Amino acid sequence: MPHAHAAPAEQTLVIGYYDFPPEIYTDSEGVVRGPVIELTHRVLEEAGYHAVYRQLSSARLYLGLIDGSVDLWVGAAGKPGLAEHTLESRNDLGRTRINLYFRPDTRPPRIPEDLIDKELIVLGGYSYSRDLSDLFDSTRMALRLRRTGTHDSALQMLLHHRADYMLGYQTPMQEAFRVAGVEPLPHLTLQDIPIRFIISRHARDSESLRDALDKAYERLGEASAGLPRPSARAGGPLP
Structure with a gap:
């Protein structure tokens, strides 16, 4: 079983998302669910980070990444308008x-x-x-x-x-x-677009965060074939 690697001061990250069922959605009790969240939770836990999830419209989510009110999104790489404001994980989490x-x-x-x-x-x-x-x-x-x-x-x-x-x-x-x-x-x-962790450049130690998530993802992949893979059956999750 892999051991979590502690992030600085047990940092809590704001994870932005919008409903995109069945990959990620808010259920009738207001709980966020889906393989995208399962994967994100596993990787953040392995890297030693806590998370709070914030449901937003896509426009508000992109603005949050730009102004730093959102630390992380799991989504499509290469979004116009986000490149200068974000970092992308080196690992592809899936395809869309x-x-x-x-x-x-x-x-x-x-x-x-x-x-x-x-x-x-x-x-x-x-x-x-x-x-x-x-x-x-x-x-x-x-x-x-x-x-x-x-x-x-x-x-x-x-x-x-x-x-x-x-x-x-x-x-x-x-x-x-x-x-x-x-x-x-x-x-x-x-x-056919890769899905990656998209990290706001305003997040605390954003480059270190990107490296920690990449390393955690790689450790989990090496340790277990059961690591959740969003939409392997259908070409990837998020826009």
Whole structure:
């Protein structure tokens, strides 16, 4: 059994998250659950840190990492706007896939030409890579974006022909298919992004914290094949 390595003064970290079931979510009793939290808890315990978990909107979470009110997030690497304000763990904790979904009666689109002057459903509150954002904002593409708040509502919009395509993260889309009782829709994977610990540069001893989490993750991986791995079955958890 690995032994926890004490952090300076038993430091308590503020861990930011937003609901992204089934990977991370707040249950009916207000308790945060899911494999992302299990993994985070194991690694922090091994590294000798305490944690408090704070549920936030994605915009508030990113702002918290920038201003230092949030110490840590487990999420997609390379977020536009966060690079100069955060450090990323060296270890990849999983992968997250961003897919373009379409109805079975639609032929697989060619990217980008078949998206020109089409309607695309996107999830409000989520951010995407610079490449995808530039694609959406291109005047030449003339894409008409249809925003909604959840993967469930996005699925219903597509099924009811309220747009041509839908952009979604693979894991919650699989959950949406299950809840709706429909077969998974055909899709193209646009990006496959590593999931890492994202650490605010304003966190106390941020570089030491990053190193401690990496080393703890590696020790746990060497000691046990049972270390939780977010969404190994579905391409990773968080946006």
